[in-house]
Amino acid sequence: MSPATQRRGFTLIELLVVIAIIAVLIGLLVPAVQKVREAADRTKALSNISQIGKALHNYEGVNKAFPSAWKTSGKYVYLSWLAYILPYIEGDNIYNTVDPEYARISNPWGSSTKPPHQGLLVAMPVYKSPMDQRGELLADVYLYQPTTFKVGLTSYLGVSGTTSSANDGIIYLNSRIRINDIRDGTSNTLMVGERPPSKDMNFGWWYAGYGFDGRGAGDVVLGARETSYVTYLSANYGCTGANAAKVGLQPGDINTDCHSSHFWSFSAAGCPFLFGDCSVRMLGYDADSILPALASRKGGEVVTVPN
Numbered sequence: 001m002s003p004a005t006q007r008r009g010f011t012l013i014e015l016l017v018v019i020a021i022i023a024v025l026i027g028l029l030v031p032a033v034q035k036v037r038e039a040a041d042r043t044k045a046l047s048n049i050s051q052i053g054k055a056l057h058n059y060e061g062v063n064k065a066f067p068s069a070w071k072t073s074g075k076y077v078y079l080s081w082l083a084y085i086l087p088y089i090e091g092d093n094i095y096n097t098v099d100p101e102y103a104r105i106s107n108p109w110g111s112s113t114k115p116p117h118q119g120l121l122v123a124m125p126v127y128k129s130p131m132d133q134r135g136e137l138l139a140d141v142y143l144y145q146p147t148t149f150k151v152g153l154t155s156y157l158g159v160s161g162t163t164s165s166a167n168d169g170i171i172y173l174n175s176r177i178r179i180n181d182i183r184d185g186t187s188n189t190l191m192v193g194e195r196p197p198s199k200d201m202n203f204g205w206w207y208a209g210y211g212f213d214g215r216g217a218g219d220v221v222l223g224a225r226e227t228s229y230v231t232y233l234s235a236n237y238g239c240t241g242a243n244a245a246k247v248g249l250q251p252g253d254i255n256t257d258c259h260s261s262h263f264w265s266f267s268a269a270g271c272p273f274l275f276g277d278c279s280v281r282m283l284g285y286d287a288d289s290i291l292p293a294l295a296s297r298k299g300g301e302v303v304t305v306p307n
Helices: 010-064 098-105 227-237 285-295
Strands: 138-142 148-152 154-162 190-194 221-223 271-275 280-283
Touching: 010 154, 010 190, 010 271, 010 280, 154 285, 190 285, 280 285
Parallel strands: 154 221
Antiparallel strands: 138 148, 154 190, 190 271, 271 280
């Protein structure tokens, strides 16, 4: 090689400058990518809850009432509202197992000699918030069997009212609410909200949710002011002091079981809610003060729903 064709390599200083520039660019790019990803996940979460809303309205149109949280009597005791709307949300394959499974065993959780219903063991993608990065919402749970079963969970709970026992919302134990029963106006009344399943996966069972109170609270429904749920968590999970459980609409933490008693999502912008008119909105955490008014269907409160 002649001297005229020799190539000069990078000096150490030039190399360090290039590395520094790349590091700065990465530092700028990563937050931007995270924001885009969060926005996409938030949009998908709103889409999921919108599909649930359309299914609920289709169910109401056919059955002349919205489904209850679950029923204490009748053909399908314990079957949740999320299971009842399966035919309207492309879940016919699972719903078609309900009748033969109840004929096989009336307890959807199974017994010491019979396995649980098939539907209990299924993870429904539309019932999972895409903002939840824990993968499929399936929990290894000991039921009546000596082996574990993977139980399917949900991120979306029916709004039972101010509490699960007040019976002043749209979806609660043994409810049969029609659109005309929502006297506060469907655009001013909450029907479904997000609450990620608890860390231990003991709350949020979508197919048949008994709840902490036997009314489905914490599994398939939640009220705006579940003070009894807070008492339960304090007594059974040590949720006191700095780790105290809360009610209403508050930021949450997936790393503790103490945040299963209130509505929250993984988005810093707030929490997605489905209203009675099938509209979907993100409510910021500053809307907690009006949550009880929005959760009741005929309280007569005058509130302005945040945009």
